[in-house]
Amino acid sequence: MHRVHDNLFNGIIALPSFPVVFVTVDRNIMVAAAFHFYSFCPPSVMVGIKPEKYTYELISKKKEFGINIPTKDQLDKIHICGSISGRHEDKYKIADLTPKKGNKIDSYIIEECPVSLECKVVHQIEYEGSHKWFIGEIKEVHIDDEYVRDSALMFWLGQFRTVGEVIEGASNSELLR
Secondary structure: OOOOOOOOHHHHHOOOOEEOEEEEEOOEEEEEOOEEEEEOOOOEEEEEEOOOOHHHHHHHHHOEEEEEEOEHHHHHHHHHHHHOOOOOOOHHHHOOOOEEEOOOOOOEEEOOOOEEEEEEEEEEEOOOOOOEEEEEEEEEEEEOOOOOHHHEOEEEOOEEEEOOEEEEOOOHHHHOO
16 A cells, blocks of 8 residues: 655655765766666666766766776775865875776776776756756776676665665664654
């Protein structure tokens, strides 16, 4: 049985988790959880970025980005890259990550990530919301032979998790109080 909720926020917390990704453009890294599949044909993804972020400025200018999928073992690197701005800091150096020049984009991807997608911006959605969305057509895919999809890290409502396991953050019962 379904019931209608007056609190629209309940609709948001009912959604499944978002994968955590490193968005790379030029030689900058940003941590994002506003990321999703967009289209099978052509293969495309979308990423939401707040306009005040340095990465927004870079993607708007370069019209390209990399999507790099970290694992739960890289949570420390996610915390580092998510806590400082790349405008004045080299996040690759600080987080001990290796920049790898893309084959199809003029930006870098992250060598240590088991999956990296090189994307060209094909559309930007200007909607009056907290994030502006970039749709990127995937031009090249890098996947480690040992990669297992269930090891990807997800984030939602203060929790870092993998499939079936909360790695860090509040419990579900704490979130619904």
